[in-house]
Amino acid sequence: MREVAVIGVGMTKWGELWEKSLRTIFVESSLLALDDAGVDKIDSMYVGSMSSGIFVGQEHIASMLADYLGQAPVPSTRVETACASGGLALRLGFMEVASGMSDVVLVGGVEKMTDVNGHEATYALGTAADQEYEGYHGITFPGLYALIARAHMEKYRTTREQLAMVAVKNHRNGAKNPLAQFPFEVTVDAVLNSVMVADPLRILDCSPITDGAAALILCPVEMARKMKKPVVKITGTGHATDTIALNHRKDITWLEATFQAAKQAYAMANKKPEDIDFLEVHDCFTIAEICVIEALGLVEKGKGGKAYEDEITSLEGKIPVNTSGGLKSKGHPVGATGAAQVIEIVKQLRGEAGERQLKNPKVGLAQNMGGSGGSAVVHIFEKE
């Protein structure tokens, strides 16, 4: 298999983009990525979207987006694994370039979530849980993550304040990201006094409903070396599954799919958790980020909460997590999130992350997951 590089990245500001349609936001991001890469023709594309069918009544978006991007008749594939759809699009694009089937592949994600009302959005997001065993009985995603949070607090003495510190850190980073949906800081007190959603999770523990898209251009490393941008290689990829119903798991505080996907990616990249300089991870709720850093092996099982008191995941910490602001501050257009995580990794590795730039990072990891952790995709990136 050939080595693969990310040679272009593009996204526009995320938020409630009522004046734009799904096709518009995807094409805008894709054109930025093509421009960043300095190419105008692609061989193939992959688009992650969780539920364009329910959110905007449109399936078959892979063809529609290839057409509106002026790239038809190229092969174009939509992939879906709930909120990990963007990461999965990257994995398939990687495979297509690595296999030699194509040279220049666009991968990205998109979700237009604010054209429906809150009740409909909650229903659409609920389709990532097991409808027959969870959704039809009344539970929503904040409810599922609240169960995880409560179990983690009981089992490991994780505190309500530690959960809040995840949001505080991510908003502090997001305040330095001009593309973030909510680029402002919050305090622990503000989180603790915000509206209750599902006990113990409050509104400032939850990532928002967002319209947004993100796109990346991939090509073989040999080709990337002749192009205008520093070469960022994809050196590891992993993808794994678990039960999508929380009650079918042995331990609801443990993200097995993330653990398995990371194991594959670490092995492929020949890296250990301590070799990773920074990460973008799936903080759909504050408790999620805590569970993720445990499953990735960055901290011991049960010690995730403590890491936030010790500030090891802050911009200045030992292992910065979600320098972009994460899903919490940057926004969470579900199908696009996995692709946008990689944009932050690439920007940091290239030294283009502005006010939130880390000091010369070499190795980054992106972790994207679906539902309450029933699917996960992990990638490792290295600056050449």
Place this chain on the structure above:
Amino acid sequence: MREVAVIGVGMTKWGELWEKSLRTIFVESSLLALDDAGVDKIDSMYVGSMSSGIFVGQEHIASMLADYLGQAPVPSTRVETACASGGLALRLGFMEVASGMSDVVLVGGVEKMTDVNGHEATYALGTAADQEYEGYHGITFPGLYALIARAHMEKYRTTREQLAMVAVKNHRNGAKNPLAQFPFEVTVDAVLNSVMVADPLRILDCSPITDGAAALILCPVEMARKMKKPVVKITGTGHATDTIALNHRKDITWLEATFQAAKQAYAMANKKPEDIDFLEVHDCFTIAEICVIEALGLVEKGKGGKAYEDEITSLEGKIPVNTSGGLKSKGHPVGATGAAQVIEIVKQLRGEAGERQLKNPKVGLAQNMGGSGGSAVVHIFEKE
């Protein structure tokens, strides 16, 4: 890239399966495919489904199905390109095995369409058209194909009787297929006198609403040679896109995506249209099959209708098309159709097609398309 074989196929009887859920029908077909291949462990899987979100309120099905098949934590990916989702799953599984990333990959498709009422099913299917330019203005899929049919009749003197002959031929084949939803014969008169749906298309010109799944097991050819079944190789794959809105095409009687996908597959397999012994194609409406055989180069542009008077596509004809009964008689669970087409190809090449068995066919082609032709996937198969 490695050579890839299909070593197992599985599907159960299609129809209105009200007593079974989406997960049940997919798992049943998959277990049959695993049994047929003689393997019980897979490395990865791909599932095609067009709109499980709208039809049964469930996204994230790739993980759910891997779990219910007892295969989690293997990577599992859902792909979607409307009614060509099953064919696309095959293409990606092919790529994963060919690239060397995995050895044994399950690919399949599923759609559970009869748990909603007719109005909702029409809406769900309409999401394969361009909602902003077509659906919201009131047109449905029978309406879109009626426009194509009328244009083909005006431009090429295709007759209403020729359209009917497509249905007659496919029902004649389907009557020999015990898994078909509607395994009975119809006459030209019956088609011409059936209920009008969208002039000139009548109910017997339309494929039905169906619950169904289909699954295939892929592995490298070298591994397949050591297994119990005759080796069926995938020698060509093609995938292409076009505008999903019919009015954006230069000529609505011409299926450009099918033409482009076939061109890729023919080139890869080093085959010409005249080298193909038999085909399974996407007859979602009778007019579709006529346009498809033109785009595949089996007959001259505009001569598709005449081919049915000459009976060249019949079971005993020069180039049998849809020996399985096609979408018309076998049924059309949209995401599963592309995988089921391949089951028929494999059964014919192995000599396991029962009453509808062709005499020693060597090369088969499967063509699967989305919407009114906005995406198409073509594969070529050869018996070793």
